[in-house]
Each structure stands twice: as structure tokens, then as C-alpha cells.
Amino acid sequence: MPLHIEKVSHSYGTVEALADIELDIADGETVALIGPSGCGKSTLLGIVGGLLEPTAGRVTFSGQMPSDSLNPFTYIFQDFALLPWRSVADNVGLALEHRALSAAERRERIAAALALTGLTEFAAAYPKQLSGGMRQRVGIARALVVRPAVLLLDEPLSALDAQTRELLMEDLLAIWAREKSTRVYVTHNLEEAARLADRVVVLSRRPGRIREVIAIDVPVAERGQARHATLLVEVHKKLWSLIRDEVVTADREMQHV
Numbered sequence: 001m002p003l004h005i006e007k008v009s010h011s012y013g014t015v016e017a018l019a020d021i022e023l024d025i026a027d028g029e030t031v032a033l034i035g036p037s038g039c040g041k042s043t044l045l046g047i048v049g050g051l052l053e054p055t056a057g058r059v060t061f062s063g064q065m066p067s068d069s070l071n072p073f074t075y076i077f078q079d080f081a082l083l084p085w086r087s088v089a090d091n092v093g094l095a096l097e098h099r100a101l102s103a104a105e106r107r108e109r110i111a112a113a114l115a116l117t118g119l120t121e122f123a124a125a126y127p128k129q130l131s132g133g134m135r136q137r138v139g140i141a142r143a144l145v146v147r148p149a150v151l152l153l154d155e156p157l158s159a160l161d162a163q164t165r166e167l168l169m170e171d172l173l174a175i176w177a178r179e180k181s182t183r184v185y186v187t188h189n190l191e192e193a194a195r196l197a198d199r200v201v202v203l204s205r206r207p208g209r210i211r212e213v214i215a216i217d218v219p220v221a222e223r224g225q226a227r228h229a230t231l232l233v234e235v236h237k238k239l240w241s242l243i244r245d246e247v248v249t250a251d252r253e254m255q256h257v
């Protein structure tokens with residue numbers, strides 16, 4: 001579903017978090033939001049998902065919501081707080097409770113979400129039996145089981161070690177090739193932005209304003225290929241050059257809080 005962020009600003013009391021954000025996101029597109037700490041990335045994600053009412057401006061949607069979508073939006077966070085007493089399948093099914101679905105449809109949705117995240121053989125396992133990466137896959141499956149039109153990802157891989165993060169990046173790309181959501185991806189990790197996003201939106205220090213929008217022309221599915229290795233390095237360099245000075249300033253500011 002295409003998203004339209006129209007002149008969005010937000011303040012928390014006297015703290016101005018976001019100013020004048022104007023951005024259209026196409027159907028099926030992945031947009032990464034990067035910027036120094038405190039520049040309003042999570043605030044913008046909250047506004048897009050309807051958790052927060054912006055102080056000014058609005059977010060609208062065009063097009064039809066897919067007919068099998070139970071929720072227009074779903075969040076994926078770094079920590080899903082899975083229920084330890086429930087199996088993997090029952091954790092994934094949590095998002096379907098209180099929904100008017102037949103038992104067969106419920107089973108079919110859970111099975112499809114498990115298959116999409118490579119968890120089919122772990123359906124009966126419990127969270128404590130799983131590695132951090134597998135637990136995060138359960139969280140991702142729980143988000144996908146409602147077949148959201150828009151996926152809002154807030155640092156989904158930041159709690160994972162470097163190798164697991166690498167695997168999960170590959171998984172996300174494989175999942176995105178098979179489901180058709182529109183995605184907004186907040187990250188501090190420039191490599192994730194360069195690998196996973198069609199466009200990267202660089203926000204300035206607080207109040208966050210759009211500083212630059214970088215379109216990466218190579219399709220995400222092809223970016224892992226050796227011939228594009230220099231592209232990723234170049235994008236990473238460019239993104240870092242855009243935010244470095246503000247990251248330094250934001251870092252110093254935080255130390256005085």
C-alpha cells in the first residue's frame with residue numbers, strides 16, 4: 001500500500017522531535033530511515049503506524065488494502081518478548097487470537113508464516129530452546145501472520161551478533177521476495193540500510209528533517225552478488241559522510257544528559 005507522509009512535525013512538550021517530513025513511499029518499496037540518535041526515527045515510525053498523533057501534518061494511504069490482510073500495519077522490534085510458556089506455533093498464533101477465523105484458516109496462516117521464516121520444524125519448540133536468531137524469526141513470523149500491508153521495522157536486528165544479523169538480512173530479503181508489504185525500516189546500521197532498502201532517508205539531528213534521500217538503483221535481491229560489492233561500500237561511505245558530523249554532535253550531547 002503506498003504511503004504519503006505529508007508535512008509531518010512532532011513535539012513532545014517543548015522537545016521538537018521532527019520537522020516538516022514530506023515523503024511518498026511506493027507500494028512494495030522498502031525505505032530505511034537513518035540519522036543520529038534522537039533524530040526522531042522511532043517517532044516517525046510511531047506516527048506512520050498510528051501509535052502517535054503528529055503535532056502537525058498527516059500520514060495517508062492510497063490504494064486497496066490486500067484482501068487477506070488482517071492488520072494494515074505491523075511492527076517488528078528488536079525484542080519481541082515471546083511468551084516462554086507457549087510453543088513457537090502458539091507464539092506466532094498470538095496475533096490471530098480474537099480474530100474471526102476458522103480453525104483451518106488459523107492453521108494455514110501459522111503454517112505459512114512458519115514456512116516463510118524457516119521455522120516449520122521448530123513449530124513445537126519453546127523459546128528457551130532457540131538461539132537468539134531463531135527467536136527473532138519467531139517474532140518476525142508473528143508479525144507476518146496477519147499479512148500486513150505495511151511492515152514497520154524498528155532496529156529489528158540490533159540485538160543480534162554480527163553473523164546472526166548477516167543470516168537474518170538474507171532471510172528478510174528472501175521473505176520480502178515472497179510477500180508484498182511496503183516497509184519502513186529504522187536502523188543505526190548503515191550496512192543494513194545499504195543492503196535492504198530501495199531508498200535510504202537520511203534525517204538530520206533533532207528536530208529530524210529530511211536531509212537527503214538516496215535511491216539505490218540495484219535491486220535488493222542482487223546486492224549480495226560479488227559484482228556489486230563496491231556499490232555497497234560506496235553507499236555505506238556516502239551515508240556515513242552524510243551523518244558522521246551529526247552523530248558526533250549527538251553523541252556529545254547525550255553525554256551531558
Ligand SMILES: Nc1ncnc2c1ncn2[C@@H]1O[C@H](COP(=O)(O)OP(=O)(O)OP(=O)(O)O)[C@@H](O)[C@H]1O
Pocket residue numbers: 012015016017035036037038039040041042043044206
Ligand atoms: N515520550 C517522549 N517524551 C519526551 N521526549 C521524547 C519521547 N519519546 C522520544 N522523545 C525525544 O524525542 C526525540 C526523538 O526520539 P526518537 O526515539 O524518535 O529518536 P530516534 O531517532 O529513534 O532515537 P534513537 O536513534 O536513539 O533510537 C529524542 O530527543 C527523544 O529523547
